[in-house]
Amino acid sequence: MKSKCMKSTAAAFITAAVLMTTIVSALPTKVSASSTGTILYDVTTDKSMYSPGAKVQLRIDIKNRTGRDIAGGRVEIKAKHLGQQVGQAITKAYDLKNSADLMMVADWTAPGTDFKGYLLEVYIHDAAGALLDSDTVGVDISSSWLKFPRYGYVWDYTENVDTAGRIDKLKNYHINAIQYYDWKYRHHKPVADHPDVWDDWSGRKIYGSSVRGYIANAKAANMASMSYNMTYAATNGYDKDGVNSQWGLYYADDNPNGTGQFNFKMADSTPTGITHLYFFNMRNKAWQDYIFAQQNKVFANFDFDGWHGDTVGEWGRMKTWDGQTLYVKDTYTEFLNAAKAAIGSKYLVFNPVGAQGIEHVNKSNVDAIYAEIWPWDRDSEGQLYDTYASLRKEIEQSRRESGGKSLIVPAYMSYDYGEQNPGRPFNTAAVLLTDAAVYAAGGSRLELGDNGNMLSNEYFPAQNLYMTEDLQKRVSKLYDFIVAYENLLRDGQTETANRIEIPGYASSAAGDPNKIWAYGKKDGKYEIIQMINLLGVSRNDWRANDGQKETPAKITDYEVKYYYTNDVNSVWVASPDARDGRSQKLAITAKGSDAGGNFVKFRVPSLEYWNMIYMSGEVTPDETEGGSTGGGGTTANLLSNGGFESGTLTPWTEWHPDGQPASYGIDGSDVKEGAKKLYFWNANAYQQSVHQVKTGLAGGTYTVKAWVKATAYGGAPSAARLEVNGAYTSLTADGTWKQYSSTVNVTNGSVDVGFYVNSPGATSVQIDEVTLTKNP
Structure with missing residues (x-):
């Protein structure tokens, strides 16, 4: 349960949308972005991530629509890490009648190095060796989801829901951890007395068999299951369950937001009679003992992997029963360290809504960092979280404060537009630009949920907007991309101020409208340019609250002049928007020095939404497209x-x-x-x-x-x-x-x-x- 806003008035948290939500169906599965429609429909893997040395099962969906039978055809599979082939190519023969379908399964053994991303390239040839079609899929070789989190959600716990199918859709996007939104009985008592079937606070019927079905299928796909619950809240009638009002938080006398116990109205009425949340002091030892015991009861009854703790944000000065004053955000570190100690080996994730007090979370013992962003909140320097650059700033700041963790960002796209126009599609440019802003900075997103849906609202069942087929294809390729290039995106990279020039085009390191947003990063081997296209985009607001965002003006064959720190002898470009995410080596057209320092020049084939250019001092070979003729040889051009x-x-x-x-x-x-x-x-x-x-x-x-x-x-x-x-x-x-x-x-x-x-x-x-x- 999320706070709809952190404004001064305690507006109704959830209106009638609690009881009647608009549900928009999604397309049935991940859609291949490169399929010609004649032979290769999709390429997926059997798990969301893999341990080093594990067997990766590749599933290649072939549908022969060429108009002819194919006898003696060949499928070739190559694994790439940052553009360079790893190991030998895998080849498999196939025969396929016209109009027939084939689900081919191929096994690839993962390398033994932990925390590496790969792009598997699949090429379909006919008997003469001609290339008919190709596609790619990302593969994450990681022993834990915490280094490269890809967070998703589920919310439908109705009887006989297809938990396997819904988990499979999330797995195809490589989601490796799931938030189980509003699965519980009550916030202060998550496990019902009879944990087989129960009503949640709003009256929705929850089936324990469905919750357990999700968990079992998620474990089979190497996805962590996180039990969602508030960390400091109880619903109406809490006193009957052993919660003492003396543990509560109360509005301070100078707090304009309310009087009495700090509370939040969720609905005017519900079948259960529950309409409000009441909040408690996270520093109070009695409250801690109570809520930690309740959470451990969750783990005793359900095989969750961790606790996703939520808040409703910062609402000004509060006071305790005995008159001590405090701000909720100042209690986070103490509470979270105690919570982690209480739940032991289980994971802990926590949401400081609006990133208010996130600095206290970043230095705590949480396993992953997460912050729901709202554009009216401000960072520690008083700047609004309303622009693409503000997202980047918080992601980078949180990485530094947390010791290298990748911030998970729920930021609900086109919020008001979705509530006012349910059943309409997301604006493709709005989604892709916000995603690019977050991932290029080294963060992650919470946006995809069960049945392949995308969030536009903090109440997850309110599926107001839907992804078009084109957006699904693009998001699918985006998630392949962030897996394949995770070692360049969020694996110890730091920011640089190296000068980047793009002759003929306006550019900026600050994410200004109508310019190319280009900035530098580096690690121990590579210097990196993140390049996001805002040409023709008149506003740099990430939310696109009115549902409107111009499509960036695509450019082709443009020059980049980059002032490097270390010598550059190889330049590569990779993009989720081109070549199915494959890296492409670029020719260096000039190297030299001027008043700005040492520079290298090169030309880039195109920029649609997001390019990542990476450079090193090594001389690396070109690579072929379309596979080899002999099966298994080197592909260095x-x-x-x-x-x-x-x-x-x-x-x-x-x-x-x-x-x-x-x-x-x-x-x-x-x-x-x-x-x-x-x-x-x-x-x-x-x-x-x-x-x-x-x-x-x-x-x-x-x-x-x-x-x-x-x-x-x-x-x-x-x-x-x-x-x-x-x-x-x-x-x-x-x-x-x-x-x-x-x-x-x-x-x-x-x-x-x-x-x-x-x-x-x-x-x-x-x-x-x-x-x-x-x-x-």
Whole structure:
């Protein structure tokens, strides 16, 4: 139960929404963001996280809608950590009739290092080796959920609710801890006398079998179950259950919010007759003994993993029965340390509503930190929590105060809009920008609940707004991303003030509207730029309370100039918005020094909502897309600028006959991957080739792959081919992207890769993602 607001008037906590909520159905499961709809529908794992060395079961949902039978097809799986392949690729054969479905299961053994995130890439090939489809999924290898918390919730405990299905949906978003909202009998007496079926305070019927079903299914998926309850509140009639009013908190004489015992009206009427919460002094030893005993009774009757303690926030000066005055927030540390000692090995999470008194929680013995944010509350410096930057500021401050913990942020999107317009969709841009602000800063969110729903209200059953299919896809990819890159997001990174320039675009380190929000972080190996797109976004309020937020203006092929602390020799970009979260190596276009210090320049293919750019002094290889031809070999791309992302031809060389114009170029239209591609074109007759020679290779077999789209608008070309060490592979001029490959045996240490076209005129050839890899 949450406080609707921390304003001066004690407005009704929950109105009739308690008894009649608007419930909006969600789509049935996580939706693949990359599926073409012809072959690969979804990729999921069997658990939310895994212990080091554990078996990871990958579930690959294949639906053949290609219009043809596939015999002798191949699925290839590669594991990546921060863009670099880990171990050997896994390959599995498949046959699938047209219109048939297949749920393929593949096992990957997790590496033995704890607290690491991985991106598993899945590629679907036909019998000829052509890539039909691909997708990715994040995998968290962590022995505990506390380092990288991904918090969710459940609230429906009706009879025969599908607890397995609802937990499975949360597992597919990698949720690793669940808050069991309002499962209890009463706040001061969470376990009913008959813990099989009971009414909660509002009259909702709760089935113990459903609570236990959630817990059992959550444990099977490696998800912690947290018993929700208030830490200092009792409902009407508390005196009949052994609670003494002398333990209570009372409004001080100068408190304008009320008189008598500090209380909160939850409803005008309920079937149980319970309408108010009454609050107690968390410093009172008798209250502590009482509520801790009640919580341990919870653990004796239900297999919860911990206690999620709640408050209704800070309401001004209070006094105790004997006249001592205090502020509730000043009691947090003492109470929480005593609570942790009382519940022993069980986890403890606590909500200082509005982040009021969060500094006292951060230094306590809680296992994870959590704070419900409201835009009218203020931080310790008096600044409102109303902007994207204010969320970042609190996340970073809490990390420092707590010794490195990642703050879980419930921040309810489009709150008033949802209450006034139930049954409408969330604004996609509003959700994604707030999520990016939190995760880029190193925090976490509480936003996803059972049945795949998203919160817009502190009363969790009030499912006022719903996610569109597009938003579900994007949030699914976002959660894969925060798992795959958890070691760059919240694994000891600290802030930097390194200068970041984006020529041609307004930028800011403060999250200003209509600018790119770019700021730096670092750890022991990487320097990192978090880049959130606020171009075209007129307000930097995270809440979007009116349900409105402009979609950022997407930009492509833009330059970044970054002033580094340590030398930079490799630059990578990763985004939940592009390439299914895969990292892409960027070409360094310049390095130098000026009055600002040492800098590096590079070009980034695109920015939609959120990019993370990470740089190191190591020289790391490029990686291929689409898998290898042989199954299990290395996928390091030995060619340079194979995707032409630098915007130049270097180190490729070109040839055309003397007296004819060059008939090639590099542009950003109709690319296969990234932001650039090479093309050949001339309306008149032309010959054109480009080549790159790779030397210093060890003996063995190598494979060249390239994506090519050739179209003969005039007569058919007399020659159009991929050339590898003098061997030719003809290109088909049918106007579609095709992947071509050629295998070569290297004995003299070099491979010459090229493309040649001899055209009578009006032949277009587009070339992208050229790779050279060594076979095992």
